[in-house]
Amino acid sequence: MNNKLSKVLTKEDSSFIRDIVKETVEQIEEKLLGTVLRRLEILEGSVFEQKRDIEKLQNDVFEKNKQIEELKSKNEMLHAEKSTATIHNEFENNTEQYSRRNNIRMTGVLDDQERQLSSTVTQKIVSLVNEHLAV
Template identity: 45%
Template sequence: MPADQSQSSIEKRLKEISSKLSNVLTKDDSLIIKNIIRETLEELKEKLLGSVMKRIEIIEGNMFEQAKEVESLKQQIEEKNLEIDLLKQKEQSSEKAHGASLNDLEQYGRRNSVQITGLLNDNENQTSNAVAEQSANLINQKLGIRI
């Protein structure tokens, strides 16, 4: 092989090697890529963290609103229970008053009545005429008063 051919072949070969080596990363290049990846991951982490924090704040706000609503509803229930108790007391008072009025009315209706007990053959199926006749006979016999 002549020297020129050999030199051109070597140059050709060196160019191939150079082009292949230019495609290969150096240690500095890998550090740069690692830094880029690290920075990108940090940015993503910050964005994700910010998003999560925002959602947590929204959820906390909702929970606070619901807690206020629950307290309001508890207070309303307590007020309604007090109102129910008051109405029950009024009803009981009214019932007692009506019972007393009814008793007074019954007593007033009996003010001129006489109750006779101990009649012979006394039963619930007797007619009022039979009871009146037995009562008149008993008063005639025991008290000597003619009815």
């Protein structure tokens, strides 16, 4: 069979076949390279988008952490204000309770009006006491 092929193929034919094979291999190589390059471009685009998304998420996390810290400090400040307000309320109640000890509540005073000045009420009481008790 080799003899038959050798008779059919000449040196020129074998170089022609080599050229054809070489061109075919180069064409296949170019197609593969083109396919690989397209896939690489797609992957690069995807990687770029993912990188951008990651950076955005990192910025979001940074902002959220900043908000959390601000809320924590505000919460601590409100707790401190609440404690201070509670202390002030207790002090106010105690002070008011002890100040009532020296007060007298009088009812039935003639010409009694709401929101009268204390000096007016005092004058009326003094005149009533002087009149009725002859002091």
